[in-house]
Amino acid sequence: MRTSDVVAAAAARWPERTALVFGDRRWTFRELEASAARQAAALSRRGVKAGDLVGLLMPNRPEWLFSFYALSRIGAVAVPINPAYTAAEVTSIVDVVGLRALVLDPRLEAVADAGRLERGGTDVLIVGAPDALEGAPGDEAPGAGRSDSELAVIFFSSGSTGNPKGIAHSHRNLGMIAEAVRTNWRITAEDSLLVAMPLAFVYASVVECLTAIGAGATIVLHDRLRPEAALARIAAGEITVIMGVPSMYRMLLEAAGSAPPRGRLRLCATSGDVVPAALDREFERVFGCPLFELYGLTEVPHIVAHTPGPDARSRPLSCGRPLPGIAAKVADDSGQEVGLGELGELVVRVPWAFLDYYRNPEATEAVVRGGWFWTGDLVRRDADGYIFMVERKKELIKRSGFNVLPGEVEEVIHRVPGVAEVAVVGVPDARHGQRVKAFVVPDAGRAPSRDEILAACRARLAKYKIPEDLEFIRELPKGPTGKIKKKLLR
Missing domain, CATH: 3.30.300.30 (ANL, C-terminal domain)
Incomplete structure (x- = not known):
C-alpha cells in the first residue's frame, strides 16, 4: 500500500472523524484526503510527474502533510528538508539529490535562495502564493505503476556529519513502520497524538502521523512544542499519546509546575537520547504516565520498544526488546556476538530497513554487510532480550x-x-x-x-x-x- 492509499483508506472508513488539528482549525479524514488531492492536481499542473524529486522546506504546518501525501498520489518522491537548516545546508542537499521542484514556506525564501534554485531548473512553489498550489482533484497525473516498492521519500538524518546522506525509503517501508508502531503501542481511533517534532524527520511524519492516519487517530500538530498549549489540550482530554525526545518532556514538566493536568494521557514514548533516570521518575510522578524508551534510526525506524502490559516497566532504563520480525545481535568489531551484559554494537536485520543512501553506494556498503545493518550504537542486552542503550560508538x-x-x-x-x-x-x-x-x-x-x-x-x-x-x-x-x-x- 502506498502512503496516499493509507490516507484514502482512512477517508473511506472514517470520513467525518477528526484527522488533523492545527491551532483552531480541524480537518476530517475526508477533508485531509481532498486537500491532498487538490495539492496533487496543483503539482501536476506545474509539471511534477512520477519519479520527480520534490523538496519540502516548511516548518510544521498542514500544507506539509498535504504535499507529502500529494506527491505519493502522483508517484513523485518527497525530499523533506529540515527548516532549521542554513542556506549552505539546504544547498548541499539540493546538490546531493537534485530537485524538480521545491514546496517552500514564504518565511524561508532567503534560506532556500529561491532565485538560484530556479536558475538551476528547480520550480519553486511558495505556499500561499497566488496559483502556486491550486488545482482541482482528478487533474493529477497517475502514479507510474502504483507499486508500493517504488521510492517514496529521501530523508536526511539530523545526525549526519560531513557531506549529507539521503536515506531512501519505499512506500512499503513506510507502511510497515506505521503498522509496527500501531500494533506495538495499540494506537486506535480513540487516540490523539501530539506531533511537535519536525515533520522533516521520519519520527514525526511516519512513526507518528502515518501511524495515526492508519489507525483513524487524530494528529494534534504544533509548529514547535508550545508547552502551555500542549498542557491545555492534555487537560481537556485532547491528547492521549506523546512521542518525543527527553527535552520535550523536561519542557512539559517545567511548564506544568505544581498543577499538572492528567486528562486522558496514556502513553509517553521517547527516543533520540538516553533518558536520565531523574527525569523518568519525575515525569511519572507529576503526570501519572511513565516514559517508555524506544529505539530506531532514520535508516531503521522504530525497531526496539517496550510493549504495554504488566512487564512494561520491569526494566525502566531499557529501550525494550526488538519488535517481531526483527533479528538483532550485539557484536564486537569482527561481527562476533558478545556475552550477555557485555558492551557491543547493535546489529540488526529489519524488514523495513532503508533502501540505500541515495547515490552513495560506498556509504551504504559501510553500514550494510551481509544483509545486517550496523547501527553505530553501543548497547548491552540482558538474558530476556531487553536492550539497554549505552552510547553512540563515535561518542x-x-x-x-x-x-x-x-x-x-x-x-x-x-x-x-x-x-x-x-x-x-x-x-x-x-x-x-x-x-x-x-x-x-x-x-x-x-x-x-x-x-x-x-x-x-x-x-x-x-x-x-x-x-x-x-x-x-x-x-x-x-x-x-x-x-x-x-x-x-x-
Missing part, C-alpha cells in the same frame, strides 16, 4: 587506553542537586589522547558548585572517568529534534 571517550562512557558520567552529574542538564564529551589531549569534559546547565534557582559535582564524581566513578574540565553554560546546543549536538561542544 565513546578513549583516555589512556580506557573507554569512558559519557552517559555513565552524565548520570552521576545529573544526580547533583541544582543540575538541570549535562553533556559529557571527549576533547583532544596530547598526553592521554582524550580527556573528559563536562558542560553543565544549572537550575535557575540553585547552581551547584564545581566542588559538589567533582565530589559526586569521585564518590561514584573511577579516577579516569572524572571530568578534568568542567564548564557551566546557559544552555546546551540542540538540533530541531531536541537532541544535544555534542559535536559543537568538542
Whole structure:
C-alpha cells in the first residue's frame, strides 16, 4: 500500500472523524484526503510527474502533510528538508539529490535562495502564493505503476556529519513502520497524538502521523512544542499519546509546575537520547504516565520498544526488546556476538530497513554487510532480550587506553542537586589522547558548585572517568529534534 492509499483508506472508513488539528482549525479524514488531492492536481499542473524529486522546506504546518501525501498520489518522491537548516545546508542537499521542484514556506525564501534554485531548473512553489498550489482533484497525473516498492521519500538524518546522506525509503517501508508502531503501542481511533517534532524527520511524519492516519487517530500538530498549549489540550482530554525526545518532556514538566493536568494521557514514548533516570521518575510522578524508551534510526525506524502490559516497566532504563520480525545481535568489531551484559554494537536485520543512501553506494556498503545493518550504537542486552542503550560508538571517550562512557558520567552529574542538564564529551589531549569534559546547565534557582559535582564524581566513578574540565553554560546546543549536538561542544 502506498502512503496516499493509507490516507484514502482512512477517508473511506472514517470520513467525518477528526484527522488533523492545527491551532483552531480541524480537518476530517475526508477533508485531509481532498486537500491532498487538490495539492496533487496543483503539482501536476506545474509539471511534477512520477519519479520527480520534490523538496519540502516548511516548518510544521498542514500544507506539509498535504504535499507529502500529494506527491505519493502522483508517484513523485518527497525530499523533506529540515527548516532549521542554513542556506549552505539546504544547498548541499539540493546538490546531493537534485530537485524538480521545491514546496517552500514564504518565511524561508532567503534560506532556500529561491532565485538560484530556479536558475538551476528547480520550480519553486511558495505556499500561499497566488496559483502556486491550486488545482482541482482528478487533474493529477497517475502514479507510474502504483507499486508500493517504488521510492517514496529521501530523508536526511539530523545526525549526519560531513557531506549529507539521503536515506531512501519505499512506500512499503513506510507502511510497515506505521503498522509496527500501531500494533506495538495499540494506537486506535480513540487516540490523539501530539506531533511537535519536525515533520522533516521520519519520527514525526511516519512513526507518528502515518501511524495515526492508519489507525483513524487524530494528529494534534504544533509548529514547535508550545508547552502551555500542549498542557491545555492534555487537560481537556485532547491528547492521549506523546512521542518525543527527553527535552520535550523536561519542557512539559517545567511548564506544568505544581498543577499538572492528567486528562486522558496514556502513553509517553521517547527516543533520540538516553533518558536520565531523574527525569523518568519525575515525569511519572507529576503526570501519572511513565516514559517508555524506544529505539530506531532514520535508516531503521522504530525497531526496539517496550510493549504495554504488566512487564512494561520491569526494566525502566531499557529501550525494550526488538519488535517481531526483527533479528538483532550485539557484536564486537569482527561481527562476533558478545556475552550477555557485555558492551557491543547493535546489529540488526529489519524488514523495513532503508533502501540505500541515495547515490552513495560506498556509504551504504559501510553500514550494510551481509544483509545486517550496523547501527553505530553501543548497547548491552540482558538474558530476556531487553536492550539497554549505552552510547553512540563515535561518542565513546578513549583516555589512556580506557573507554569512558559519557552517559555513565552524565548520570552521576545529573544526580547533583541544582543540575538541570549535562553533556559529557571527549576533547583532544596530547598526553592521554582524550580527556573528559563536562558542560553543565544549572537550575535557575540553585547552581551547584564545581566542588559538589567533582565530589559526586569521585564518590561514584573511577579516577579516569572524572571530568578534568568542567564548564557551566546557559544552555546546551540542540538540533530541531531536541537532541544535544555534542559535536559543537568538542
